Amino acid sequence: MTIVTNRKHLWFFGLLTLIICSNVLLYRLDLMQPLPNEVALGTLVDFMIIIPLLTYFFIIRKRYSLKSLLFVVLAGYAAAALIVPQGYFSSYSFVKYLLIAGEGAFLLVELFIVFKLLSKLPAIFLFYKKKENEIPAFSYRIEQALAHHMKTNRFLEIISSEISMFYYSLFSWRKKPVIDGQVFTFHKKTSAVAFYIMLIHALVLESIGFHFFLHSWNPIVAMVVLLLNGYGLLFFLAEIQAIRLVPFILTDHHLYLQVGMMKRLKVPLEEIKSVHYYQGPEKLTREETKQLFDAVLPDIMKEKPSIEIEFFTNQEAKMMYGFTKKVNKVHLRPDEPHEFLNFLQRKITE
Template sequence: MTIPKKKWLWFGLLLSLVIGSNVMVYRVEWEAPLPSGMALGSLFDFMITIPLLVYIFIIRKRYSLKYVLPVMIAGYGAAMLIIPQGYLAGYSFVKYILFAGEGAFLLIELYVIYKLMVKIPAMIKSYRAAVTENPTLHHRMAAAWDQHMEPTRMRDIFFSEMTMYYYSLFSWRKKPLVNDQTYTYHQKTSAIALYIMLIHALVLESIGFHFLLHSWNPTVAIIALVFNVYTLLFFLAEIQAIRLCPIRMTDQHLYLQVGIVKQLTVPLEGIKSIHYYQGPEKLTKEEARHVFDATAADFMKEKPTFELEFHQPVEARFMYGMKKRVTKAHLRLDEPQKFYSSLSEKINTMSNI
């Protein structure tokens, strides 16, 4: 589920007003001193108003209410950076209340982690013994998890992180899966070159920007460095997943995985048709909501080769458990005719059963 464009605009406008007004209050020189309660009002904005906006526009009906607490902590951190220290002297108790809430939340999370740790040996055993149609990391982990625990949002987040770290750090000796069931989609594109260029730019930007930030605020510099390292690992994981996880077609399913970001599993009997794509180069936002884009990122932004249509909407899965229902998929492959012939034959066989 995505947030409509108008809601994004309203969210950005209200967030800018709240943050901008508070920044202006403490950066403009006033003739009279600020009221003693001004800092308390600013803390209220950052720890109550902003989390409330995030809840209304983003979290509500999409994620658990527990995600409000990290937003409150981030708001407190932002307030510490914006409000001069002299104004916060009388409100040191706020951070203790916040940390107490975080401590209670952490205890609950530790209990959940404990339950997970107890079952990890059995899950690892199931993972090693798992026999699935699609032997990629994510599908094998899902098969092992589902034998011992119920699917949850925590599982999706855990899988996303594990997948990123595995492909970015531990998959460099792996060879791409190549057989009659696999179809690559990146060799005739500039997808790998694009990510290499982004990595190059990120590394150069990180070095210069880190020293600039460090001269202003060492804490902010460290936070920015952590985000840049995380982004670097993400780009490396994308390169490896694109190489090692081609599109796979079995006798029962079509597995579409694009890097580590998105994947779609479609039963072959659920595919209505496959035809060469004749649509526009760029879809409208309304059309894109119902289409799964299984093409690799590219400098040239070429049109897809094929369009698949489904009998019923199919659930596409994205990083961190995000989902959407799609009725079509767009593909661009290195061996299009081979894929077209194979899938058309399987669809005809299914329809005749």
């Protein structure tokens, strides 16, 4: 399966490179000149139809939402606009307006969802407060509060992820770690927090220096990069706080495993087949990681997991922005592995 996937990616990037290079050379080589204006239509077809179709069949199909194709088409038009000399586009300016109309329609749908969300905010807030003592961590509570009052979709899941990120990065600094149920920290014996602080330090220095360099070339690009770096800074702050404030939580009915902002897993105790010390290799193959929930924190030198948990049936792990993954086992490294193992074994036996 891994060989097949790698072959698909190689075919995709090979065909993508062929299409892009052939179009670039078409306009840059002197021996191809002069070109008729209609050649721009061929480039638009390549970048707005052929490349999105290749992306669908090789990348998106059965994995991501079809909405992702819209962004591929928009990126294709932007790439075509960079490659094609300006004079050739004069006859096809209507394409830009068609894209704007399509993007506008998509934006209206998203704004309608935002309007519904705003109209139900009081009810969502009440539900959130009601579940404060039942659901142990903010990310789980806000997701359930939104899902209870609105139909779940990818846009709503993105909003849920964004709310969680801004909460942890800006509004959680006076909060104390979760203590409901039996909790087990997993960051105190690692350098994960120091690792993210190092990334923040590098990001801030890069933002200052790179911004002035880009600003002298293109102020708009400089501002976009600065905003992206600011978003990255908030994400790293949220990651630190989520790691600190949300340990592994074991209640009477569920095991909650949240690893920073990026992923989390809620497992009913009756679905746990076994829990034991991990005796496997330090590095796993890609095939072995496909159905694995890796709850070991990233570190300067990533440690080998100490505990492995296996399930009777596949469980759905939640990733950031609504992505999911089916998993049948977990690797983790709590600060007190012996205590965690004994307590969980006792719980699933009961």
